[in-house]
Amino acid sequence: MATANYDAIVIGSGITGGWAAKELTEKGLNTLVLEAGRSIVPERDYVEHVPVWELKHRGWDDRNERQRAQLIQRECYYACDEYSHQFFVNDQENPYSSDPGKHFSWIRGRQVGGKSITWGRQCYRWSDLDFEANSKEGIAIDWPIRYADIAPWYDYVEEFAGISGQPEGLPQLPDGKFLPPMEMTCVEQDLRAALAKNFDDRIVTIGRSAVLTRVHKGRAACHYCGVCHRGCITSSYFSSLNSTLPAAQKTGRLTMRPYSVVHSLVYDSKARRVSGVRVIDGQTKNPLEFKARIFFVCGSTLESTRILLNSATPEFPNGLANSSGELGHNLMDHHMGAGASGRMPGHEDKMPFGNRPNGIYIPRFRNVKSKHKDFVRGYGYQGGGSRAGWSRGRDMSGLGAEFKNALRMPGPWHLSLGGFGECLPNHNNYVEVDKEKLDAWGIPTLKIHCDWSENERAMSRDIGIQAAEILAAGGAKDIEVQRKMTPPGLAIHEMGTARMGRDPKTSVLNANNQAHDAKNLFMTDGACMVSSSCVNPSLTYMALTARACDFAVSAMKKNEL
Amino acid sequence: MHRRELLRMLAAGAALPALSTDMFAFFRGAHPAEGYALRTLNPRQNATVVAMIDQIIPETDTPGAKGARVNEFIDVILTEWANDTERKNFLEGLAGVDKRSNELFGKDFADAAPAQQLTLLRAMDEAAAFESIDRPPRPPAYEEAGRDKQLEGNFFSVFKNITLHGYYTSEIGFTQELKLEIIPGAQHGCIPRGPGLGDA
Numbered sequence: 001m002a003t004a005n006y007d008a009i010v011i012g013s014g015i016t017g018g019w020a021a022k023e024l025t026e027k028g029l030n031t032l033v034l035e036a037g038r039s040i041v042p043e044r045d046y047v048e049h050v051p052v053w054e055l056k057h058r059g060w061d062d063r064n065e066r067q068r069a070q071l072i073q074r075e076c077y078y079a080c081d082e083y084s085h086q087f088f089v090n091d092q093e094n095p096y097s098s099d100p101g102k103h104f105s106w107i108r109g110r111q112v113g114g115k116s117i118t119w120g121r122q123c124y125r126w127s128d129l130d131f132e133a134n135s136k137e138g139i140a141i142d143w144p145i146r147y148a149d150i151a152p153w154y155d156y157v158e159e160f161a162g163i164s165g166q167p168e169g170l171p172q173l174p175d176g177k178f179l180p181p182m183e184m185t186c187v188e189q190d191l192r193a194a195l196a197k198n199f200d201d202r203i204v205t206i207g208r209s210a211v212l213t214r215v216h217k218g219r220a221a222c223h224y225c226g227v228c229h230r231g232c233i234t235s236s237y238f239s240s241l242n243s244t245l246p247a248a249q250k251t252g253r254l255t256m257r258p259y260s261v262v263h264s265l266v267y268d269s270k271a272r273r274v275s276g277v278r279v280i281d282g283q284t285k286n287p288l289e290f291k292a293r294i295f296f297v298c299g300s301t302l303e304s305t306r307i308l309l310n311s312a313t314p315e316f317p318n319g320l321a322n323s324s325g326e327l328g329h330n331l332m333d334h335h336m337g338a339g340a341s342g343r344m345p346g347h348e349d350k351m352p353f354g355n356r357p358n359g360i361y362i363p364r365f366r367n368v369k370s371k372h373k374d375f376v377r378g379y380g381y382q383g384g385g386s387r388a389g390w391s392r393g394r395d396m397s398g399l400g401a402e403f404k405n406a407l408r409m410p411g412p413w414h415l416s417l418g419g420f421g422e423c424l425p426n427h428n429n430y431v432e433v434d435k436e437k438l439d440a441w442g443i444p445t446l447k448i449h450c451d452w453s454e455n456e457r458a459m460s461r462d463i464g465i466q467a468a469e470i471l472a473a474g475g476a477k478d479i480e481v482q483r484k485m486t487p488p489g490l491a492i493h494e495m496g497t498a499r500m501g502r503d504p505k506t507s508v509l510n511a512n513n514q515a516h517d518a519k520n521l522f523m524t525d526g527a528c529m530v531s532s533s534c535v536n537p538s539l540t541y542m543a544l545t546a547r548a549c550d551f552a553v554s555a556m557k558k559n560e561l
Numbered sequence: 562m563h564r565r566e567l568l569r570m571l572a573a574g575a576a577l578p579a580l581s582t583d584m585f586a587f588f589r590g591a592h593p594a595e596g597y598a599l600r601t602l603n604p605r606q607n608a609t610v611v612a613m614i615d616q617i618i619p620e621t622d623t624p625g626a627k628g629a630r631v632n633e634f635i636d637v638i639l640t641e642w643a644n645d646t647e648r649k650n651f652l653e654g655l656a657g658v659d660k661r662s663n664e665l666f667g668k669d670f671a672d673a674a675p676a677q678q679l680t681l682l683r684a685m686d687e688a689a690a691f692e693s694i695d696r697p698p699r700p701p702a703y704e705e706a707g708r709d710k711q712l713e714g715n716f717f718s719v720f721k722n723i724t725l726h727g728y729y730t731s732e733i734g735f736t737q738e739l740k741l742e743i744i745p746g747a748q749h750g751c752i753p754r755g756p757g758l759g760d761a
Contacts, residue, residue, distance in 0.1 A: 049743050049744065051732065051735070051743060052730045052735065053730055053731050053732045053735065056637065056641075057637070057638065057641070057642055058634065058726060058727065058730040059702055059703060059730060060638065060642060060702045060711055060726070061702070061708070062641075062642075063642060063708075063709045064641075064642075067709075074708075075705075077703070077704070077705040077708060078703075081703070182748055182750075183748060183749055183750030183751070184750045184751075185750045185751055186750065186751035188750065189750065189751060222748070223744050223745070223746050224744070224745045224746065224747060224748045225743055225744050225745070347751070348754075349753060349754050350751050350752060350753060350754055351751075351752065351753075351754045352748075352749060352750055352751065352752075353745060353747065353748065353749040353752055354745040354746070354747050354748035354749060355745060355748075356748050356750075389739075390725065390729045390734075390739065391701045391725070391726075391729075392698075393721075393725050394698070394699055394701075394718075394721060394722045394725055394726075395693065395698040395699060397686050397687060397689075397690035398686065399616060399617045399618075399679075399682055399683065399686055399721070400616065400617070400619060400679065401619055401621050403617075403618075404618050404619065404621060404625070404738075405621065407725075407729075408738060408739065409754075410754065
């Protein structure tokens with residue numbers, strides 16, 4: 001069994017693993033990053049500029065192969081397609097189970113860069129409306145931090161990542177350090193004006209996106225090919241592959257080990273510390289072990305928790321660092337699916353230009369100033385407005401030269417809005433390991449038990465109705481309301497299962513993302529979340545990771561770790 | 562401007578990995594090459610397909626579906642993508658076109674005069690439109706609801722769908738007809754419309 005020693009080991013190379021690698025190496029630690037999947041070579045693996053006519057099925061995908069190998073991953077329909085299915089796991093190698101009739105969509109990316117290659121890039125700060133909600137409503141447990149604790153770290157990560165956006169001065173959605181905003185389309189501008197006129201509680205702003213609108217930190221501005229999830233040869237959006245990992249590499253203290261499938265952590269019961277990581281080599285399937293002084297588990301919410309659950313010891317029979325019994329519990333995701341779309345008359349002589357990799361955002365307005373009678377918390381809308389293209393011809397009657405010439409011109413304007421709703425933490429939404437069902441590397445898999453509660457369902461109903469009202473206020477015609485909730489997991493904002501908290505009896509991690517039960521163990525991905533807010537969580541993961549690294553390294557220097 | 566030159570220009574002053582000359586090689590050869598040999602359509606079926614796509618998207622100031630070899634895309638989809646039922650329905654639909662053409666004009670569709678072909682296709686188009694009047698529009702393949710369902714439904718509606726898709730995702734359709742750029746290089750929200758989709 002091979003062994004090696006490092007100052008720090010980071011498990012996972014996605015959004016949070018990349019940040020941990022950058023922060024720890026820049027602070028002088030020799031750091032090993034263990035990534036379960038393969039290396040990504042941008043020149044070889046990125047496909048954003050491959051013309052559609054070079055795809056064998058022109059975007060219709062190899063449906064037989066996808067149904068065979070990626071039946072679950074392809075539920076992420078915006079990205080697991082003919083171009084970029086290669087950035088998603090093979091479902092047959094990576095099984096899991098969920099309860100009958102309660103499907104959980106577990107979308108995973110195993111490669112250097114993780115899901116940061118294919119993420120949606122929307123970046124919003126949480127506010128104290130989020131951090132105080134559990135405490136004020138008596139739900140689950142209180143967050144051990146407040147906005148003031150994380151605000152400087154939002155500044156820090158935004159400054160490095162580069163977030164474009166428009167400051168709006170809203171207390172529920174704090175402004176960040178923004179690069180110039182992208183432009184709104186004609187009908188989006190109309191909607192913004194209409195909401196300003198008709199509502200005192202809701203606004204439309206351009207999406208806040210980790211896409212560069214000008215040269216930033218040696219990375220080029222976006223060239224608006226518009227398909228970021230296929231990669232970006234100019235590194236114009238933030239991913240660990242484009243940004244944090246190159247920074248870590250530059251220190252000379254990074255060792256990146258792809259094909260390193262983490263089995264479990266080794267716990268030294270005398271020292272009450274984690275002493276190593278058990279790895280199965282992804283290619284040879286040989287077992288390996290790596291040792292370090294501190295460990296950052298950044299493998300994505302459920303993979304990280306799975307590692308701890310698979311690391312049970314006599315002291316921790318139900319999973320490492322699980323004296324609270326909360327490990328695996330309180331799984332959350334945002335609920336999507338509800339929304340509305342409509343046709344916007346006018347602006348026939350105008351059109352947008354460029355493929356904007358971003359949409360519009362309507363920040364939360366429910367339970368901000370007044371209480372809603374049917375549910376607590378709230379939701380935001382993401383959406384956009386543009387003109388129909390040639391594909392409208394498939395449902396138009398006509399053929400011949402006249403038909404062809406009509407389709408050369410852009411069609412009517414449409415606006416659509418889709419809600420992202422907060423999900424309450426619920427002890428009964430949980431995961432456990434299934435020792436009978438092993439993955440391709442012989443590692444016990446997860447059984448996921450998760451369903452929406454009545455609060456989410458009531459909120460979802462409101463999302464559809466309010467979306468229609470907002471569109472109507474904006475002048476939309478032929479409004480269609482969508483009501484079907486997506487299964488949990490499909491927002492790919494899974495959170496919780498190793499929550500932070502002040503009390504070791506009710507939480508797994510402390511206010512610095514450090515395990516209550518093992519001082520040199522940190523978890524900074526979505527597993528640490530105590531509630532889910534309604535905004536996209538990745539920016540908060542980044543800030544928490546940088547903050548935890550700062551804490552860990554200063555504690556090491558004071559010999560406290 | 563060639564897209565790679567444009568990329569270099571865009572990245573001026575920024576760290577950009579050296580662009581391999583093989584950058585676009587990944588999918589090369591996937592599109593039916595010149596001299597593609599049909600695998601599902603027999604010569605008669607192919608002749609019907611070519612005549613139909615040529616009427617639906619004809620040559621104007623740009624090449625049409627025939628020039629973009631949409632029949633070869635259709636053959637790829639029928640061979641590798643369609644399931645047995647979809648393939649059978651499609652080929653039966655094609656035979657039905659010839660049958661009707663023979664009833665009306667005494668000739669196979671491909672041999673009928675252009676005006677006769679147009680008359681027959683317009684009738685089929687209107688019937689398909691009438692049939693779909695109460696149906697929601699067919700969702701495109703990139704939307705979840707439309708995925709895997711592009712060959713479902715009325716034969717003519719399926720035929721038109723695959724023809725449009727094959728044409729507008731061809732190099733001719735994308736670059737010559739729609740004048741789209743893979744790398745637009747800028748973003749504007751609301752500007753005066755030019756003469757084509759990609760012209761601002």
